[in-house]
Amino acid sequence: MEVRTTEVPDVDRFCRFSRAVLEHVTSRWGVLVLIALLERSYRFSELRRRVGDVSEKMLAQTLQTLERDGFVHRDAKPVIPPRVDYSLTPLGREAAERIWELTRWVEARLDQVATAQESYDGRP
Amino acid sequence: MEVRTTEVPDVDRFCRFSRAVLEHVTSRWGVLVLIALLERSYRFSELRRRVGDVSEKMLAQTLQTLERDGFVHRDAKPVIPPRVDYSLTPLGREAAERIWELTRWVEARLDQVATAQESYDGRP
Numbered sequence: 001m002e003v004r005t006t007e008v009p010d011v012d013r014f015c016r017f018s019r020a021v022l023e024h025v026t027s028r029w030g031v032l033v034l035i036a037l038l039e040r041s042y043r044f045s046e047l048r049r050r051v052g053d054v055s056e057k058m059l060a061q062t063l064q065t066l067e068r069d070g071f072v073h074r075d076a077k078p079v080i081p082p083r084v085d086y087s088l089t090p091l092g093r094e095a096a097e098r099i100w101e102l103t104r105w106v107e108a109r110l111d112q113v114a115t116a117q118e119s120y121d122g123r124p
Numbered sequence: 125m126e127v128r129t130t131e132v133p134d135v136d137r138f139c140r141f142s143r144a145v146l147e148h149v150t151s152r153w154g155v156l157v158l159i160a161l162l163e164r165s166y167r168f169s170e171l172r173r174r175v176g177d178v179s180e181k182m183l184a185q186t187l188q189t190l191e192r193d194g195f196v197h198r199d200a201k202p203v204i205p206p207r208v209d210y211s212l213t214p215l216g217r218e219a220a221e222r223i224w225e226l227t228r229w230v231e232a233r234l235d236q237v238a239t240a241q242e243s244y245d246g247r248p
Binding site (some may be wrong): 017018019021022023025026028031034067068069090091094095098101102103105106107109110112113114115116117119120121 | 148149155192218222225229231233236240245
């Protein structure tokens with residue numbers, strides 16, 4: 001059998017890439033931005049208030065990452081004063097729906113997790 | 125209307141807790157451990173080989189976090205040499221199935237993400 005020396009690096013790159021995308025959609029601000037944009041499109045300052053407690057820089061970085069991945073559409077309107085709207089692409093909507101389901105599942109199970117933690121911490 | 129001054133801190137704690145649990149199940153090794161344990165129970169050393177490229181310390185920490193959350197069951201058998209099996213609890217199976225679906229979705233969309241990134245990076 002021929003040994004394909006390129007196989008391992010390719011698999012590895014695939015895994016790293018897949019991991020990176022998973023991190024973008026499950027990051028602290030990624031989750032909140034995706035869920036907010038499920039409701040409707042937002043302007044930057046509106047989105048910042050909606051997400052809460054995020055710095056301008058972090059929100060801009062998060063949006064840029066999600067835009068680069070093809071999840072978020074950035075629409076800069078040629079008006080004065082400048083207006084930029086952010087919305088989900090169809091791919092981003094798929095991502096956001098999955099993240100929304102996962103966070104809802106986590107929230108629905110928080111009591112069970114808290115009970116498990118108390119039991120674990122109370123062991124002799 | 126009465127102002128409930130405890131409301132904000134409570135919501136905040138709920139959010140932090142929810143966020144922490146989400147991080148446990150979407151962490152680099154958390155994802156791989158949950159997916160591996162969907163197949164079957166594993167001994168520590170087997171699991172380490174299955175997950176690949178994880179240090180003993182990181183795997184032990186990941187398992188401990190997932191056990192404390194009530195996702196993983198640790199079964200230390202009173203035999204010589206000592207034998208410890210790790211398996212999913214019913215709650216952990218729910219988490220693992222959701223994470224598995226999310227990672228499958230990410231992997232199915234990697235080509236679209238790569239195309240979006242190339243287009244973004246190639247802009248003037």
